Amino acid sequence: MSATLPLTRLTDLDRAGLSDWCVEQGADAYRADQIRRWIFGKRVGHFDEMHDVPVALRAKLKDQFMLFDAQVVRHQVASDRTEKLLCELSDGEHLECVLMRETSRRTVCISTQVGCAMGCVFCASGLNGVKRNLATGEILEQVLRLDRLLGPEERITNVVVMGIGEPLANLKALLPALDTLNEKGALGLGARRITVSTVGLPDGIRALAAHGKPYNLAVSLHAPNDELRNRIVPVNARIGLDAILAAADDYFDKTGRRVTYEYVLLRGINDEVEHARQLGALLSDRNAHVNLIPMNPVEPLHLDAPSVVQMRKFVNRLEQAGVNVTLRKRKGADIDAACGQLRLQEQVGAIQPSPT
Numbered sequence: 001m002s003a004t005l006p007l008t009r010l011t012d013l014d015r016a017g018l019s020d021w022c023v024e025q026g027a028d029a030y031r032a033d034q035i036r037r038w039i040f041g042k043r044v045g046h047f048d049e050m051h052d053v054p055v056a057l058r059a060k061l062k063d064q065f066m067l068f069d070a071q072v073v074r075h076q077v078a079s080d081r082t083e084k085l086l087c088e089l090s091d092g093e094h095l096e097c098v099l100m101r102e103t104s105r106r107t108v109c110i111s112t113q114v115g116c117a118m119g120c121v122f123c124a125s126g127l128n129g130v131k132r133n134l135a136t137g138e139i140l141e142q143v144l145r146l147d148r149l150l151g152p153e154e155r156i157t158n159v160v161v162m163g164i165g166e167p168l169a170n171l172k173a174l175l176p177a178l179d180t181l182n183e184k185g186a187l188g189l190g191a192r193r194i195t196v197s198t199v200g201l202p203d204g205i206r207a208l209a210a211h212g213k214p215y216n217l218a219v220s221l222h223a224p225n226d227e228l229r230n231r232i233v234p235v236n237a238r239i240g241l242d243a244i245l246a247a248a249d250d251y252f253d254k255t256g257r258r259v260t261y262e263y264v265l266l267r268g269i270n271d272e273v274e275h276a277r278q279l280g281a282l283l284s285d286r287n288a289h290v291n292l293i294p295m296n297p298v299e300p301l302h303l304d305a306p307s308v309v310q311m312r313k314f315v316n317r318l319e320q321a322g323v324n325v326t327l328r329k330r331k332g333a334d335i336d337a338a339c340g341q342l343r344l345q346e347q348v349g350a351i352q353p354s355p356t
Contacts, residue, residue: 009137010039010065011144014176015185027057033185039067040186043148070095070141083149089114089138093131096164097142099149106150107158110142112174113165118199119234120222122264124298125164133170139177143187159189162197162218168204175211182213191215197262199233202247214255218291219248221261223270224278232270245282252287259286264293265314271306276314280321290318290325 013021018032031053038050047061074086083099098109113133116126147156159181161167167174178194181187195216198204223229229236248259261283265271283290292315294305311327318325
């Protein structure tokens with residue numbers, strides 16, 4: 001008796017790959033589009049629900065593939081209806097993904113790595129380093145899980161790749177996932193509704209631009225000069241702001257997409273009016289937008305956001321320099337909303353000694 005082959009993730013196949021598989025099974029190639037509509041449009045949870053797919057083909061799908069690989073181990077819902085999932089992967093590692101609701105938007109935030117190697121001092125994601133890259137299917141599965149939390153009349157409007165990990169360090173798996181989200185036969189999101197956030201890897205920024213899809217780019221800046229940024233974002237010491245800004249300028253020239261610069265406001269560290277003045281000097285001549293993010297407290301880090309008054313002074317100084325700026329509202333503050341915080345809690349809990 002032959003051993004049963006392990007199931008593989010269906011989401012690891014792009015449209016062409018799924019079409020080829022259908023043909024290999026003796027089915028028409030168009031069956032791939034039917035299957036994808038059930039997965040991305042109709043939110044099915046099992047192959048048996050795909051009632052317009054032939055029974056024999058459904059049986060082969062069940063024999064070879066799985067829709068969901070990771071298991072949801074924690075599901076938190078905030079008072080503002082933000083929802084966060086902690087998922088356990090098949091190798092026992094964990095990732096996080098988040099659904100954020102606003103009046104007319106339903107935004108999902110997804111991860112690209114298990115852990116992170118960038119070492120940003122305010123972020124829980126990289127406290128224990130990076131373990132591995134996520135596969136394309138593991139990236140897409142986060143979107144599918146979050147999509148199934150929505151009501152019948154709700155639809156995902158935006159995807160932000162701002163979860164755990166550095167997206168541009170995993171472009172090989174990320175780009176096929178983004179293209180699937182962009183395709184009309186899948187989620188059908190326009191490129192302008194998909195945002196990739198990076199700590200600032202110049203080669204990765206240029207590779208993303210060369211891909212030919214004008215996805216939005218967000219650069220996590222967090223400091224207006226190299227001396228301060230080296231402290232907040234240690235990887236900056238081998239890159240430098242000039243190289244990052246030059247790559248971001250190239251991205252705008254190639255795609256026509258205005259670059260967003262994210263700036264986490266840390267009380268007493270990068271929140272002075274002088275920092276705002278320096279940031280304005282860097283960006284005032286660029287077609288740029290600054291997204292100011294009040295620090296979401298993370299228990300082991302002992303960092304916090306500035307006062308409302310101080311944040312308003314920062315905003316005013318940027319506006320005086322002619323820089324477009326938004327002060328982001330905190331979302332999900334009552335459900336361990338900081339990136340990587342829930343995963344960190346799971347890791348700490350897993351290594352706690354058992355009571356005697």
